[in-house]
Amino acid sequence: xxxxxxxxxxxxxxxxxxxxxxxxxxxxxxxxxxxxxxxxxxxxxxxxxxxxxxxxxxxxxxxxxxxxxxxxxxxxxxxxxxxxxxxxxxxxxxxxxxxxxxxxxxxxxxxxxxxxxxxxxxxxxxxxxxxxxxxxxxxxxxxxxxxxxxxxxxxxxxxxxxxxxxxxxxxxxxxxxxxxxxxxxxxxxxxxxxxxxxxxxxxxxxxx
Amino acid sequence: xxxxxxxxxxxxxxxxxxxxxxxxxxxxxxxxxxxxxxxxxxxxxxxxxxxxxxxxxxxxxxxxxxxxxxxxxxxxxxxxxxxxxxxxxxxxxxxxxxxxxxxxxxxxxxxxx
Numbered sequence: 001x002x003x004x005x006x007x008x009x010x011x012x013x014x015x016x017x018x019x020x021x022x023x024x025x026x027x028x029x030x031x032x033x034x035x036x037x038x039x040x041x042x043x044x045x046x047x048x049x050x051x052x053x054x055x056x057x058x059x060x061x062x063x064x065x066x067x068x069x070x071x072x073x074x075x076x077x078x079x080x081x082x083x084x085x086x087x088x089x090x091x092x093x094x095x096x097x098x099x100x101x102x103x104x105x106x107x108x109x110x111x112x113x114x115x116x117x118x119x120x121x122x123x124x125x126x127x128x129x130x131x132x133x134x135x136x137x138x139x140x141x142x143x144x145x146x147x148x149x150x151x152x153x154x155x156x157x158x159x160x161x162x163x164x165x166x167x168x169x170x171x172x173x174x175x176x177x178x179x180x181x182x183x184x185x186x187x188x189x190x191x192x193x194x195x196x197x198x199x200x201x202x203x204x205x206x207x208x
Numbered sequence: 209x210x211x212x213x214x215x216x217x218x219x220x221x222x223x224x225x226x227x228x229x230x231x232x233x234x235x236x237x238x239x240x241x242x243x244x245x246x247x248x249x250x251x252x253x254x255x256x257x258x259x260x261x262x263x264x265x266x267x268x269x270x271x272x273x274x275x276x277x278x279x280x281x282x283x284x285x286x287x288x289x290x291x292x293x294x295x296x297x298x299x300x301x302x303x304x305x306x307x308x309x310x311x312x313x314x315x316x317x318x319x320x321x
Contacts, residue, residue, distance in 0.1 A: 010211075010212050012212050012215065012261070012263065013262060013263055014215070014219055014262060015282075015284070019285055019286040021262075021282055021285070026211060026212050026215055028211060180215075182215070185214060187211065187214075187215060189215060
């Protein structure tokens with residue numbers, strides 16, 4: 001059990017061993033640096049904090065600088081905790097690279113989906129609209145329909161699905177297959193698509 | 209994008225003849241039957257080429273027993289043993305979808321220099 005941080009580079013298709021074209025996402029994964037190790041004795045739970053993506057030294061504030069200095073790490077853009085490194089003796093300053101994965105592994109990839117802005121109910125919740133396009137109807141095609149009963153309960157239930165902001169939320173895609181790992185260039189290729197835009201940050205965990 | 213190119217580069221085939229729309233090609237396709245592998249040939253006119261890198265494909269059209277047959281091949285597919293350029297054609301557009309509506313004779317006229 002282990003994980004890594006990465007960045008979505010883009011999609012392409014590659015040929016597998018049978019000559020079949022497979023849709024793939026190319027991820028730049030790691031190198032990550034262990035910036036903190038949390039233990040149940042001290043912090044109440046076990047976790048490893050990884051940092052990814054170097055940035056210029058002057059772009060980090062002093063508190064973060066101090067935190068990173070403890071691990072001897074450079075200025076990093078992204079810090080995330082992983083609770084899946086159980087039993088592995090990692091210490092601050094250690095490097096985690098893509099070679100923790102190998103071809104054929106199953107991984108879960110977490111990212112932030114593309115923001116879609118304010119969207120109607122058809123796009124956001126897969127409603128089907130109301131009624132027909134023809135037969136004199138003019139304005140109900142993508143409408144939500146009824147949102148509840150009348151005098152009882154005299155209110156709209158909490159959680160009623162309506163139009164609103166869509167996307168830009170955390171999404172995890174589970175059980176993606178690792179198609180290829182190229183450790184020299186820190187590249188991880190998985191089958192299928194992955195949440196978020198190009199250059200979006202991703203958290204990659206071994207599938208449990 | 210260069211990282212994607214880097215990944216794709218490992219899958220690109222070399223020695224693919226330069227052919228274009230209107231050319232007649234003979235495509236040698238590897239066909240697996242049980243655990244035997246043999247080569248099947250598919251000869252016809254290239255009516256379209258599209259895509260770039262590993263995603264490039266081309267469409268070959270032929271008339272088989274009076275029925276028009278089109279196959280789309282990924283250019284860099286490992287299942288293609290060989291692509292042989294049989295005859296060069298001279299056409300004035302990149303996508304020859306209009307040949308689907310033409311009689312065989314008209315197709316020959318349209319694609320010969």
